[in-house]
Amino acid sequence: MLNLDLSNRTALVTGSTAGIGKATAAQLAAAGARVYVNGRTEERVQTAIADIRKALPDADLRSAPGDVSTVEGVQQIISVLPDADILVNNAGTAELGQFTEVTDESWQHLWDLNVMSGVRLSRHYVTGMVDRGWGRIIFVNSSSALDIPAAMVHYGVTKTAQLGVARGLAETYPASGVTVNAVLPGPTHSELNDRYFAFLQQQRPDVPLQQIQEEFFQATHPHSLIGRFAEGEEVANLIVYVASDLSSATNGAALRVDGGVVRHL
Known part of the structure; x- marks a missing residue:
């Protein structure tokens, strides 16, 4: 029997004031989790929480603002939420730009937001997950990791690197009760x-x-x-499954929810 019950689990979803992150926060809350909503400002976080509560008035939603692209922003989140059972590294962005015109600053910005945010948060939360014998770390990746677009090479490279982080972290904690996976959306609203x-x-x-x-x-x-x-909710369906007990045999995987856009077996 399928049961996505996540009651008594605490989740952090970065970049959850809109899009896939917001849909994921809502669905985790609907499954019973206590969900910490993250965005760069308290105002955006509170707006997202109010929106989610319109459909889920009893949702257990908490605020965890902070810019995850910075060390200070990550520490701000950790100070509010020292431990988590589920970490969804969703925050990220993409930028268009021809390879010869993309500056070092643009490369560094995407690297800090798309890669280092997940590194820093995972590094903090994984120890507690291992000590408790249960945890889920999920990286919201992209089909661009497998099919790097010429118009945004720097974005694709950060997503390829993120796959390496996810697989390496899974390899680091085998048979621990903690699973680490990447979910690869394709074109999504x-x-x-x-x-x-x-x-x-x-x-x-x-x-x-x-x-x-x-x-x-x-x-x-x-x-x-x-x-x-795709709609954000369609991607969130897979993320919430991976966050549940039902996915206990799924570990170190790159799971595509890309509408079949990557021509790959």
Whole structure:
């Protein structure tokens, strides 16, 4: 019998004020977990918590603001939440840019946010998980780790590196009751691509937004087997499963929820 009961578990979801992170926080809370919502500011965190509570009035949601791309921001989160049973390293971003034009500063920014945030938080929380004999660390990765886009090589490289961190961490704590996995979404609706499509529509004000989205998707993701952007909730479904007791035999894995966009067996 399938049972996603996560009552008596405490979860931290980084970057959970929007998109996949927010959907994951909501679904973890729906499964009974105490969920710490993270964003760069207290205002964004409280707005996300209020939004989630509209659908889940009894959800146990707590605030853990902090910029995870910085050492200080990570320490701010740890001071609020010293221990966690479930860590979802979701915070991250992507930037467009031709390889020869991307600056060192842009490379470093993506590295600190997409890679080091998960390194620092995992390094802190994994010891307590091992001591208690149960834990889940999940890295929200990207299909771009396997199919690095020419228009954002620096983003793809950070996601490939993140796969190495996840697998290496799983190898470090075998047979411990702690599992470490990566979940690889493909093209998914997010604040980032919503802003991008709004920009594209400004260039073509007479064209409906849906048409712009469909044309963009067909041009950039012709191999998608679902033929559309995924929703954050669809990705969160897999994340919450991996966070549960049901996934106890899934460890060190890179799990794709990319709509079949990567042509790979």
